[in-house]
Amino acid sequence: MTLEIDRSGHGSATDQRVDLAVSTVIFALRPHPVTGEPTVWLPLVRRIREPFEGRWALPGGPLQPHEDLASSAQHTLERTTGLTPNHLEQLYAFGRVDRSPDRVVSIVYWALVRAEEDAQVLPVPNVEWFVADEVSGLAFDHDDIVEYALTRLRAKITYSPIAYGFLPEEFTLAQLREVYEAVLGRQLDPANFRRQMIGRLQATGRCLEGLSHRPPALYRHDPTPSRTTLTFEETR
Amino acid sequence: MTLEIDRSGHGSATDQRVDLAVSTVIFALRPHPVTGEPTVWLPLVRRIREPFEGRWALPGGPLQPHEDLASSAQHTLERTTGLTPNHLEQLYAFGRVDRSPDRVVSIVYWALVRAEEDAQVLPVPNVEWFVADEVSGLAFDHDDIVEYALTRLRAKITYSPIAYGFLPEEFTLAQLREVYEAVLGRQLDPANFRRQMIGRLQATGRCLEGLSHRPPALYRHDPTPSRTTLTFEETR
DNA sequence: ACAAAAGTGTTACTAGTACACCCATGC
């Protein structure tokens, strides 16, 4: 029990406060366990207390008074995966009264991490990775949240240069196309894809060698601010 | 002072809790005071206590434990304007540590109300309407929030049928075009505008009469779900 | 030489834009 000053101006002894948590949907690409195709995965944490003890849930926790929202999301991500996000963006604030037995509002972020680093990560206790499209039975309303995060990822990749968040510094056009195909779930024409992307890329001059065919050129993301829809942080 | 149970699991006597508030950016169209052109306005509330006592701020208040986020936003809107929103959508959760002397996270909604009803509304004490593009010097980070809400309004009107939120049930194409022109801040070609809109409208068969020229047809919004980007509530 | 993937050229289609023009009404 802690003595708290009631700043809401209308409290009473029976007045519950609303708890505030920050959670993060962390996306990475890994091969699908059956098909081997690049697929969107995400890490979940097994709950070790009620409510929903034993169920899988999005990583997160209560917001610390000294911490910004995005910092909280990023720290959760680093604790859960040992990685630094390549893209981090607020998803939505979920606050239905009935989403938890106690009253919790969750501000949810979504993030992209690189598959290359991801593969080197040591396993974290109580954390397991799942194919994003196949998760269900999560704690709270986290099924809905994951589905909505996927919707946003798939929408945003079509008009904003976020695909690089899944890739290393240098990459081939085929790798970039694989990212789009994994996220959108359909094949893209390599010829047209090339023409659409080439303007936003910097050629490194080098090629990826050692394959059994013509060596593809390596590119780097050109951060020239081409016109996109901006998130709040980006508009400031 | 109220006795509160510390549910965060890491509290101490010096541990401040984070307060949670819900605010609403309410947009309506009114004639510009100088030009007379339809313009985006919004109501603000004068703060009657510190911090920022005497400054204008977005209407809102602490989230009640029994209330959903959107309900809280809507109740604030009804208290402030006496109106029912025609469109209500979550904007963003603002939580920078330094945005207020005490620690407050604000979940902000934005809403559209109809100008017709709006004109009949009785004045509410401490509430005043301002031209949205001209507000500045607001309390907290509310200048930034208003600017971001305008950015979202202008972006969303280009790909989502929200303009009807400003209009009565039946309207002419010229009225609909005026809404777009007011929001986007530029003239639109009437001929092309007609062709772009006509597919999403239901003709009522009636016309607006009594003008000194050819009477324009009256239309109604066709709620057939054409493909748009969906907000979270709409995806469920 | 052949397979495989990189990369180019060409055409068709679509959505948006600019703008000339006709239509229907009140005065």
Next chain:
DNA sequence: GCATGGGTGTACTAGTAACACTTTTGT
């Protein structure tokens, strides 16, 4: 008739999609 805004036709443009074709490497 004439002014005014409602409403139609049409040509131009840019971006996308489909797909045939050429290039360059390893084996």
